[in-house]
Amino acid sequence: MCSYLVKKKVKKTQQKEIENVTNITGVRQIELWRRDDLQHPRLDEVAEEVPVALVYNGISHVVMMASPKDLEYFALGFSLSEGIIESPRDIFGMDVVPSCNGLEVQIELSSRRFMGLKERRRALAGRTGCGVCGVEQLNDIGKPVQPLPFTQTFDLNKLDDALRHLNDFQPVGQLTGCTHAAAWMLPSGELVGGHEDVGRHVALDKLLGRRSQEGESWQQGAVLVSSRASYEMVQKSAMCGVEILFAVSAATTLAVEVAERCNLTLVGFCKPGRATVYTHPQRFEQLIKISPAIYIKLQDLFIS
Helix, strand or coil: CCCCCCCCCCCCHHHHHHHHHCCCEEEEEEEEEEEEEEEEEEEEEECCCCCEEEEEEEEEEEEEEEEECHHHHHHHHHHCCCCCCCCHHHHEEEEEEEECCEEEEEEEEEEEHHHHHHHHHCEEEEEECCCCCCCCCCCCCCCCCCCCCCCCECCCCHHHHHHHHHHHHHHHHHHHCCCEEEEEECCCCCCCEEEECCCCCHHHHHHHHHHCCCCCCCCCCCCEEEEEHHHHHHHHHHHHCEEEEEEEEECCHHHHHHHCCCCCCCEEECCEEEEECCHHHHHHHHHHHHHHHHHHHHHHHHHC
16 A cells, blocks of 8 residues: 555445455456357456546546555556656545445545646547547647656566566466556666556556556666556656666657657567667667777767
8 A cells, every 4th residue: 555545434334346446456366168068168367357437636636547455556657657646746635435336546636736637627538449548639649748767778588578577476366367557667677667558558567656656766777567658658667767768578659759859768568588678778788898989979969
């Protein structure tokens, strides 16, 4: 639980429901049939997916489909990556409560941040394979964020170690084959924290929220995700100060364009011994060693 989580007083009739919410694992057993044995049903684990409404100061802002765990971190990460808040200090309280058809994360914003939210508030709805959250007009898509600094270099050889352990942060995925993961990778290749969700954007928001809540630096490491790299994944990462984003699958053209503009190093098709660098390769030590002249030219181009 986040340190600022504020529990509200509830009726005794609601207490059992709320206890069930806080004990959720994200997995349920259901009856199903295998292709080679349609006569005999069996029980198997299936990942849970529920509607989660983010409610700011009593006003519902967005409904996302998500795994019902680590929702405080999701709410914090979403608030940061969508520019609703600048830091965890802008949130005074948070509570996860059951609603009629799903869950609500009730968030108490500072007055200043709530006024800003009301000015740009939209009626939004998201899905796990969703389009663009927090965007009202087509012209808003791909809007550049503050250019990222170049504060670190990274050894691509360390990526293989991280890839071998990414599945460690997907206990629900190991049971069900139904989740994405987002994890923080140190320059050594060690993964020091990760989250999973049925939605790739939500998994990333959970990671961003947790690291922000714990006051961790964005300059010493990179984000590794088990999914493709969409525009929104790049935008969310850059909004929080992430300089390097590794994705197991491919990147989209808009993701590459946004990453180029905001100085984010975007890497796709990450497999053992393989990676495709789409933007800003000057952060990788391999380029420095192989072609110092190109490295210096790129550094001068983007830093000067």
